[in-house]
Amino acid sequence: MGYVKDLFKEKADAQNKEIKSILEQHGNMKIEDVTLAQVYQGMRGITGLVTETSLLDSNEGIRFRGYSIPELREKLPKAEGGNEPLPEGLFYLMLTGEVPSGENVEHISSTWARRSHVPNHVFDVIEAFPVSTHPMTQFTAAVLALQTESKFAKAYNEGISKKEYWSYVYEDTMSLIARLPRIAAYIYRRKYKGGEHIHPDGMLDWSANFAHMLGYDDESFKELMRLYMVIHADHEGGNVSAHATHLVGSALSDPYLSFAAGMTGLAGPLHGLANQEVIRWIEDMCKELNSDAPTKAQIADYIQKTLVAGKVVPGYGHAVLRKTDPRFTAQMEFAKTHCPNDPTVQTVWNVYEVAPPILESTGKIKNPWPNVDAHSGALLKHYGLIEEEFYTVLFGVSRALGVLSSLCWDRALGFPLERPKSITTEWVKKFIAKG
Numbered sequence: 001m002g003y004v005k006d007l008f009k010e011k012a013d014a015q016n017k018e019i020k021s022i023l024e025q026h027g028n029m030k031i032e033d034v035t036l037a038q039v040y041q042g043m044r045g046i047t048g049l050v051t052e053t054s055l056l057d058s059n060e061g062i063r064f065r066g067y068s069i070p071e072l073r074e075k076l077p078k079a080e081g082g083n084e085p086l087p088e089g090l091f092y093l094m095l096t097g098e099v100p101s102g103e104n105v106e107h108i109s110s111t112w113a114r115r116s117h118v119p120n121h122v123f124d125v126i127e128a129f130p131v132s133t134h135p136m137t138q139f140t141a142a143v144l145a146l147q148t149e150s151k152f153a154k155a156y157n158e159g160i161s162k163k164e165y166w167s168y169v170y171e172d173t174m175s176l177i178a179r180l181p182r183i184a185a186y187i188y189r190r191k192y193k194g195g196e197h198i199h200p201d202g203m204l205d206w207s208a209n210f211a212h213m214l215g216y217d218d219e220s221f222k223e224l225m226r227l228y229m230v231i232h233a234d235h236e237g238g239n240v241s242a243h244a245t246h247l248v249g250s251a252l253s254d255p256y257l258s259f260a261a262g263m264t265g266l267a268g269p270l271h272g273l274a275n276q277e278v279i280r281w282i283e284d285m286c287k288e289l290n291s292d293a294p295t296k297a298q299i300a301d302y303i304q305k306t307l308v309a310g311k312v313v314p315g316y317g318h319a320v321l322r323k324t325d326p327r328f329t330a331q332m333e334f335a336k337t338h339c340p341n342d343p344t345v346q347t348v349w350n351v352y353e354v355a356p357p358i359l360e361s362t363g364k365i366k367n368p369w370p371n372v373d374a375h376s377g378a379l380l381k382h383y384g385l386i387e388e389e390f391y392t393v394l395f396g397v398s399r400a401l402g403v404l405s406s407l408c409w410d411r412a413l414g415f416p417l418e419r420p421k422s423i424t425t426e427w428v429k430k431f432i433a434k435g
């Protein structure tokens with residue numbers, strides 16, 4: 001057993017003990033009341049899940065095991081000559097709760113490089129789709145096709161003790177994360193580059209190899225990929241992709257099946273697909289105005305027009321956050337260093353100045369500030385990755401780090417089948433009548 005796996009098990013055993021004692025002493029403690037409005041309105045603000053990997057504060061943004069994004073950018077090991085954190089390090093942190101050394105990160109990198117082989121039938125499944133198929137559909141189908149490789153499913157089938165679940169989920173997690181860049185790059189090159197595929201380079205870190213297989217060998221694009229893979233990885237447990245992965249995993253569906261569920265959720269425009277929608281919205285605005293640098297007044301008019309048409313302004317608003325998303329700020333800082341004069345980047349910054357007061361003035365939008373998706377497309381476009389339909393796949397590859405390390409915790413902590421109670425409006429009416 002590898003030392004990361006040993007360390008994870010040690011941490012999980014300790015956590016299990018602690019949870020047992022918390023529940024013995026405080027299991028009946030009430031943490032909040034639930035209103036009917038919350039039940040009808042997307043369960044906002046109802047605490048109902050435990051996710052150990054990260055915690056979201058509505059004003060401060062995400063913290064991974066207690067560390068904010070600026071702290072991660074400082075503390076996590078970097079590639080040689082690089083300034084951005086390596087996502088392998090974030091995975092290690094989310095899984096074990098410890099900040100990794102350079103050596104720990106190299107160990108994860110080389111494990112993933114070793115396990116990155118994708119069987120041919122997965123490519124056959126991708127090839128069976130018309131090229132025009134949305135990349136997220138191809139991606140999710142490819143993950144399902146890869147389920148043939150699940151060690152958990154095989155072991156379960158053969159009959160294993162509950163105590164061993166975590167071990168097979170861990171193995172599947174490591175292999176699935178290792179394989180995702182190859183699958184994603186294959187879909188990209190098939191759809192947009194005439195099927196001219198690029199072989200992996202086993203000497204590169206996970207993100208740099210991904211960039212390489214996509215066809216972008218520029219060092220600063222590799223840095224962007226490292227940052228991108230870190231900031232999109234996890235956003236506590238209630239968001240659609242994390243919650244879906246966790247929910248499906250609770251039925252003991254293996255990590256491939258569970259992650260595919262998360263990805264079908266990420267593919268929705270109110271969640272991960274928003275990064276595609278943002279760049280389309282900006283491009284539609286530029287087309288309509290016949291300008292690649294719309295003025296702030298023009299942007300303000302276009303926002304009003306979007307709202308009047310009954311559409312959302314993509315990249316703005318959040319179910320939990322109430323301030324500018326630090327994932328937006330991290331990308332803005334990256335852009336200030338690498339591409340401050342890019343016209344799309346400048347438009348993103350102008351939208352940031354103009355949009356919040358307009359959204360706030362509607363009186364109903366709870367968070368008028370930008371989220372992670374408001375910035376990412378402009379950066380990708382700057383480096384030539386202009387195919388916006390592909391952007392959510394990048395988000396998905398990154399999201400695997402968070403939702404799968406959480407799945408390891410779910411099984412190591414022995415979490416049961418998730419099954420909240422639902423009610424009908426008829427039930428509600430009777431409940432109200434009873435007073």
Ligand code: FAM
Binds near residue numbers: 320
């Ligand atoms: N533009 C226009 N209207 C918006 C809006 C926006 N950016 N954000 C919220 N609203 C509306 C919302 O549609 C709702 O309208 P109705 O009452 O008419 O249904 C109202 O404001 C209250 O919504 P809320 O309570 O402020 O937000 P929710 O918690 O219901 O929804 C989001 C949160 C993210 C779904 C919503 O803000 C939105 O649709 N934003 C645009 C899409 C987007 O950027 N999604 C990405 C979120 C992201 F961080 C991620 O998951 N990757």
